[in-house]
Amino acid sequence: MRIAVVGAGAIGAYWGAALHRGGAEVHLIARRDHLKAMRANGVQVLSPRGDFTAHPNATDDPAEIGPVDYVFMGLKAYDYPNSSSLVKPLLGDDTAIIAAQNGIPWWYFHQLAGPYEGRRIEAVDPGGATSAVLAPERAIGCVVYPAAEIEAPGVIRHVEGTRFSIGEPSGKVSERCTRLSEAMIAGGLKSPVEPALRDDIWIKLMGNAIFNPLSALTGATMVDMCTHPGTRRVTQQVMEEILDIAARVGSKPEMSVERRLRGAEKVGHHKTSMLLDLEAGKRLELDAIVTAVVEMADMTGAEAPTLRTVHAAADLLARTRGTA
Secondary structure (H helix, E strand, C coil), X not given: CEEEEECCCHHHHHHHHHHHHCCCEEEEECCHHHHHHHHHHCEEEECCCCCEEECCEEECCHHHCCCCCEEEECCCHHHHHHCHHHHHHHCCCCCEEEECCCCXXXXXXXXXXXXXXXXXXXXXXXXXXXXXXXXXXXXXXXEECCEEEEEECCEEEEEECCEEEEECCCCCCCHHHHHHHHXXXXXXXXXXXXXXXXXXXXXHHHHHHHHHHHHHHHCCCHHHHHHCHHHHHHHHHHHHHHHHHHHHCCCCCCXXXXXXXXXXXXXXXXXXXXXXXXXXXXXXXXXHHHHHHHHHHHHHCCCCHHHHHHHXXXXXXXXXXXXX
């Protein structure tokens, strides 16, 4: 099995190192000091489950790799439309693309039976630009649960979690998903193949769609947002609106608002990825995490007043900070 990781940052390098440890042929695509360190010393993973070092091939030129069986997208979702030069050399006739992104994926309505089948979500597939690079029929959905960070070039601090849920947009348990799941399990990861992966997407989105923008607006950590009476009410309202939108597009995630809040509160004084990006002056990942959900509310007739308010404020913040 040949695998390429496009954008071998914290999650991509951790995933690639695990699969290499499990016996897959892994190629990491990275840049600058992180690439130099991985070439020299491999990927060093520091984890509460046990430290390990893996030595997959690392390069900045996908043409050196050629076609592979699976491409793991470790980029931010907003980089997908411009990733052709990185992805195209890796594609063979049957290459699958694993979209390890937060929020709503560009393939969401691909092969989803119902009134919205085949609809394009402009926030994540503007003018079809993402689909032109990453054909929806190649997509394997992936919901990423682990937390990891780059502690130093080539050194990944695995904080928690090993689960990467995957699934076909059609809901079928395909051979390509089964093979990929087996490879992940061999590398020490959890990898259930979920026929209803969209439900997992919404469960994670219940938190991401409110905690990410709210943290950017307030500078607060997870536990702060959950324990402050006012922001807790805002969070509850947005989560209820998210569940309403999910139901309108045919998903029924088995997660209560209170249970989701309790889980978030247990995370403690943790800064969300959007707050960290804001502090670093990086572009905010609003399109996939919030804007796409608002677009789906428009599409389905959902009111979602609190979500729309938070989105408007976060969008203005991004624009005034130059991080939109």
